[in-house]
Amino acid sequence: MQVFHTPAAVSVSFDEPNLVGSAGLVPMMELAAESGLHQLAGRRLTVPTDKGANAGAKVAALVAGMCAGADSIDDMAVLRHGAMKRLFNACYAPSTLGSFLRSFTFGHVRQLDAVASGVLANLSGRAPVLGSPGTGQLVYVDVDDTIIEVHGYQKQGSGYGYSGVRGINALLATATTDTAAPVILGQRLRRGAVGSPRGAARMIADALATLKRLPPGPGARVLVRADSAFYGHATVATALKAGADVSVTVRMNPAVKAAIATIDDDAWAGIEYPEAIYDETTGTWTSKAEVAEVAFTAFTSRKKAERIPGRLVVRRIPELNPKDTNQPTLFDTHRFHAFFTTVDPEALDTVAADKAHRGHAVIEQVNADLKDSALAHLPSGHFGANSAWLVCAVMAYNLNRTAGILAAGAFAKARTGTNRARLVNIPARIASSARRIRIRLPEAWPWQQGFERLFTAVHPPPQPA
Structure with a gap:
């Protein structure tokens, strides 16, 4: 031109x-x-x-x-x-x-939070912001935090968090379905050096309360997804108390490693993953990534009434750079990614549960979207x-x-x-x-x-x- x-x-x-x-x-x-x-x-x-x-x-x-x-x-x-x-x-x-x-x-900010919740509830009556999930379908509530970078020492609450940059931490909770893009249920601004799980239980409770004001559809079920930073009794118990299921990444502690070691070699199934090949004859995937699951009880260090039974779903990928090629072991030949879920196996089998959990990455698109808009800066000190x-x-x-x-x-x-x-x-x-x-x-x-x-x-x- x-x-x-x-x-x-x-x-x-x-x-x-x-x-x-x-x-x-x-x-x-x-x-x-x-x-x-x-x-x-x-x-x-x-x-x-x-x-x-x-x-x-x-x-x-x-x-x-x-x-x-x-x-x-x-x-x-x-x-x-x-x-x-x-x-x-x-x-x-x-x-x-x-x-x-x-x-x-x-x-005053908490009062404005209530205004945002009411506005979203009214918008949901104006348009189907969650699509039309029916009986047995899932509404995904994703919780995550992000660092909004700031410069200088004039910003109250700024500090160095997990990202290594100076910023202020924003905690978000979003809701999405298979047919609708995410909307934001709740938000909280925190100081930059705060730990990710701080206040997460309150955020989940508020987000699920807001979700009840939206019409997700009769029989729809709620699944709260989060990464390993939010794997704790307070967050998981809060979601379950509100009637939702959870799908939370776990850290590879000794209990998780011991549970993974009990999985039989025949239990692993290939999944749709980069470079996977679909066999139309058998209806299965030939893939480097495989999944399996084992029964698992979370938070066994707490008293019995506070322990939460569920499933440990594990995805393993071949380790391209093993530590010791002369004497390989289970955890040197594969990289394992595990998450804890309370969803019934009849509702989501192992492969479907893994796919649903990986969808948690959608909240990163929301973070990027906000930073491409009003959250490009935090404008005040x-x-x-x-x-x-x-x-x-x-x-x-x-x-x-x-x-x-x-x-x-x-x-x-x-x-x-x-x-x-x-x-x-x-x-x-x-x-x-x-x-x-x-x-x-x-x-x-x-x-x-x-x-x-x-x-x-x-x-x-x-x-x-």
Whole structure:
């Protein structure tokens, strides 16, 4: 592509008052209003009056800016260009929103957590955010944490965590099904040097309570998945108490190694894995990776009432660099990856349980998605402000995900950055006629049909007289 005119024949001027760069915010914020964002935030938040006046409108402004791609407080100026004030009220200045965020304490953040939970519940009534899982199908609740890198010593709570970089730790809980992309059930910002399992039991309890407010479908079962950092009695017992099953990676301690050593050689079955070959005659996979399982009781060091029976599912892969080729042993010739699960074998056999557990990696896509959006930075030096920023980022993520479902097609599972570029950040010109506003969008916009489906879903056409 090349500029058609010569450079001397082209000029620019920022003087058009009827243009907007993010016309997709109109259906997006209508959807937010339908989900009760303004009312829930205005009713629940008790931020001091001098900073928290019109709290619902300020939270909605933060979410709107994030939906348009803002990843810092200064970026909230995107809400104040062109004809935005003709489409929206309460287009606050970045300085006003920054002062509002800095007034948040831990208690206020917890109030905002409740707002995010209520908004997600209302969005689930607007669109099937979990698809339509039926009887016997699984809803996966994934728990994981991630380090958001920061620079300098001015950020409250920053420190060096497991990743070796200076940052602040964000703990997330997501829900997904085989037919729906993830939505975020809960979030918590923690100091950077915190251990991963700290507060995880409370997070799981809150996430499962939020999940009960969503209609996952009659007979659907819940499976909580996590990595080895969250393998502990508190997290597993909390999930079981709430009626969910668990699938948690275990550390290779002596008890686990002893259990693996009892597995017969004939018990291992090949699985679909990189470089695997499927034999159509026998209906099996010829693969370097194999799985087997053995009965296992977790937390045997605790009293009998607190021990949890289940299954230890093990995946083994040949060790390409054995420690001693002259005298190979079981744990030198294979690498073992084991996880503990309480799912009934009749519901998920060994191979299916392993495949379901490996799906836990979907939460890494959510982490990357957030860091490609509002969590590219934690914009304030105040820990409470950053905590509130995280909750607003989660609400923007869930709002974007719901809008994608209403737009249907490929938008339902697309990354939020993709939906933002195709559905939200659309340039438009505002025209008025007979006291009605008409948004004039670009001709031949490639994703016109998806935008029209979303717009019609939140702006139904007027009924004939």
